[in-house]
Amino acid sequence: MKRGYANRGKAFEKLLLISNQQYALKKWAAVEKVEPTFKTLGRHRNYSYGFYEAAGFVDFVGVANGRSICFEAKSTVNRTNFPLKNIDPKQYKILSDWHTQGSISFLLIEFEKHKRVFLLTFTQLAEWWQDVANGGRKSIPYEWFHVNCEEVKTERGIVLDYLKALKLP
Secondary structure, three states: OOOOHHHOOHHHHHHHHHHHHHHHHHOOEEEEEOOOOEEEEEEEOOEEEEEEOOOOOOOEEEEEOOEEEEEEEEEEOOOOEEEHHHOOHHHHHHHHHHHHOOOEEEEEEEEOOOOEEEEEEHHHHHHHHHHHHOOOOOEEEHHHHHHHOEEEOOEOOEOOOHHHHOOOO
């Protein structure tokens, strides 16, 4: 069964929401999902209809171990690479701004077909982003993640323990 583009990554997002609840219960972090703005076009009986406006902010923000964190979660069905076009320039700017202000900014990237999640730091992302701007490669090879990124796994009773990958308690 094929899933539509709009539903891609929903299962991944649910795992992150569960992870954030688990962090909160352990008092390790307070991280919230940032909901996109919904533009209402009208109402019919008990519901509203409309659309989500274009990406404007990142998916999650919060605090862990006294540090602010800001991250975007991306899922890809691509087996061989992560296309950088999946990151909206506005989201990159927000990650950059937060990083500049001392926040821990990063991406969690799910390779759906491989059933693996990697943590890409903002510094790593910035290098790839600059490469694209200079006419270089427009995607990050899957194998590069194995060598250069922390894999996010189920550990310490957390479904996707990204704080361990960040080396935060």
